[in-house]
Each structure stands twice: as structure tokens, then as C-alpha cells.
Amino acid sequence: MDGPLLAAAHGATVDWPLALALTLAAALSAVLLGLAVAAFQRRRSTPYLLVVAALAALVGQPIAGGLNAAGVLGDESHHLLEHGLDVTLAALVVGAVWHARDLAGGERP
Amino acid sequence: MTEARAAIRAHVAATPGVHFNALVRAVDAAPGQVQYHVRRLERDGDVVSERHHGRTHYFEPGFDDWERTAVSLLRRETARDVMAHLLAEDGAAADATAEAVGVARSTLSYHVERLVDAGLIERRRPDRRVHLDPARPEETATLLVTVEPSLRDRLVDRFTRLIDGVLPDARD
Numbered sequence: 001m002d003g004p005l006l007a008a009a010h011g012a013t014v015d016w017p018l019a020l021a022l023t024l025a026a027a028l029s030a031v032l033l034g035l036a037v038a039a040f041q042r043r044r045s046t047p048y049l050l051v052v053a054a055l056a057a058l059v060g061q062p063i064a065g066g067l068n069a070a071g072v073l074g075d076e077s078h079h080l081l082e083h084g085l086d087v088t089l090a091a092l093v094v095g096a097v098w099h100a101r102d103l104a105g106g107e108r109p
Numbered sequence: 110m111t112e113a114r115a116a117i118r119a120h121v122a123a124t125p126g127v128h129f130n131a132l133v134r135a136v137d138a139a140p141g142q143v144q145y146h147v148r149r150l151e152r153d154g155d156v157v158s159e160r161h162h163g164r165t166h167y168f169e170p171g172f173d174d175w176e177r178t179a180v181s182l183l184r185r186e187t188a189r190d191v192m193a194h195l196l197a198e199d200g201a202a203a204d205a206t207a208e209a210v211g212v213a214r215s216t217l218s219y220h221v222e223r224l225v226d227a228g229l230i231e232r233r234r235p236d237r238r239v240h241l242d243p244a245r246p247e248e249t250a251t252l253l254v255t256v257e258p259s260l261r262d263r264l265v266d267r268f269t270r271l272i273d274g275v276l277p278d279a280r281d
Contacts (some may be wrong), residue, residue: 039265039272042265042269043219047272047276048272
């Protein structure tokens with residue numbers, strides 16, 4: 001079974017809106033992940049590390065979408081992976097929020 | 110001196126405290142080439158380097174230790190805002206500063222920690238509240254004008270402001 005992009009290589013039409021959405025999602029989420037990594041390098045705290053991991057899961061979504069569109073990843077496993085990444089992302093953000101609360105009450109300037 | 114080396118030297122002179130990656134982008138040469146020229150410039154005493162929080166910053170000779178540290182901190186937008194507020198008010202309470210600059214206490218705390226260590230801010234507790242004073246107001250004001258944060262530094266700074274605002278104690 002071919003995904004839309006590979007099907008296009010075989011003569012069918014390219015799904016341009018999908019290709020554009022995937023490219024934009026990949027570029028923007030990569031920028032966010034870069035910022036998160038730079039911020040973590042400054043702060044070196046667990047909540048910042050969890051934010052990095054959450055944004056890495058966000059970057060994983062357009063990658064999974066791209067693999068599906070290229071026909072590498074089947075529709076069913078793509079669907080499962082996509083929603084698995086949703087769960088991971090939400091869990092990591094909840095973890096970051098939870099961890100931030102644990103540290104409340106430190107010395108302030 | 111080769112053209113590339115002259116360009117590197119001119120860029121360091123124009124942007125004191127520029128870090129390696131920004132230098133590579135600015136002179137549009139291969140990192141290996143920039144590294145080679147920077148080493149030669151350092152050996153000849155035309156450029157001085159200093160490592161700060163994992164990044165190497167470059168300066169013309171003539172900046173003293175205090176200035177070099179101050180320049181690398183004043184490339185951060187929030188640190189600049191904090192210093193500008195303290196200079197304008199001739200010192201202020203920490204909580205009032207966080208409010209005036211519009212950052213979470215954890216964000217202010219992170220930057221004040223570094224500014225105190227670098228000798229730009231003096232911290233005292235006249236009563237229960239913490240008070241912050243510029244340690245060397247005139248020199249700091251001059252450096253604030255000389256130094257401009259890069260786009261990357263601005264974005265990372267705003268990202269940490271956002272996260273600190275959502276996760277108020279994400280600092281440690």
C-alpha cells in the first residue's frame with residue numbers, strides 16, 4: 001500500500017495541503033524544540049527537561065505523518081503512534097507542572 | 110592578514126562578547142576556518158576569548174574581567190530589562206522589580222543570581238524585603254548601550270519567561 005506522497009511518485013497527484021502542513025509543523029516544532037533545549041542548557045532543571053521531552057514528542061508527530069505520507073508507516077500504526085505521542089506529550093507536561101509544584105517555597109532574591 | 114581573518118576581527122570589535130556560532134554566521138565561513146583564524150588572532154593578542162555557561166565569547170583586548178562577564182550577561186534581554194529598571198530607579202525592591210519588568214519571581218531570581226555573582230548588582234536586606242542596587246551604574250549604562258542581544262538570545266529568553274510564568278518554580 002502506498003501513502004499519498006509515494007503514490008504521487010508513481011504518477012498520482014501530490015496531496016499539497018498535507019505536504020505543506022507537515023513541512024510547516026516539522027519546521028515550527030523543530031524551532032520550539034531548539035528553544036527548549038537552549039533554555040534547558042541554561043536552567044538545568046527537571047521541569048525544563050520535561051518540556052524538552054514534550055516538545056520532542058511534538059516534533060515526532062509531523063515525522064510520523066511524513067512517514068505515513070511516504071508510505072513507510074501504515075495507516076493503522078500511524079494512527080496509534082500519533083495518539084501515543086499525544087498521550088506522551090500530555091503526560092510530560094503534567095509531569096513538569098507537578099514537579100514545579102513540588103519545588104515551591106525555595107529561597108527568593 | 111587574510112580577508113576572512115580581517116572580517117572576523119572587525120566583527121569581534123563591533124560586537125564585543127560575540128559567541129562562536131554567531132561569529133560563524135556573521136562572517137559566512139566554515140566553522141573550521143573561523144576556528145583556525147580565531148586561534149591565530151588569539152595567539153597574536155588581537156582577540157581574547159572567555160567561556161561562560163558553556164559558550165565561548167570573543168572580545169577585543171582592553172576589556173577587563175568585570176566588563177567581559179557583564180557583556181555576556183547583558184546580551185540577555187531579561188537581564189538588560191532588570192538592569193535598566195534598577196538604573197532608572199537607582200535601586201529597587203526585588204518584588205517591585207519583578208513586577209516592573211513583568212517576569213515571574215523565578216525568572217528574576219535566575220538573572221539576579223548571575224548579576225550579583227558578576228558584580229553588576231548588590232543585594233541587601235534592609236528589612237524583610239530584598240533590595241537590589243546597581244553596583245557600578247555608570248559602567249553598566251555604557252555597556253547596555255554597546256551590547257545588543259542576538260535574535261536567538263531574545264527568543265530563548267522569552268521562552269524561559271513563558272515557561273517560568275506557567276511553571277512558577279521551574280528554576281531548580
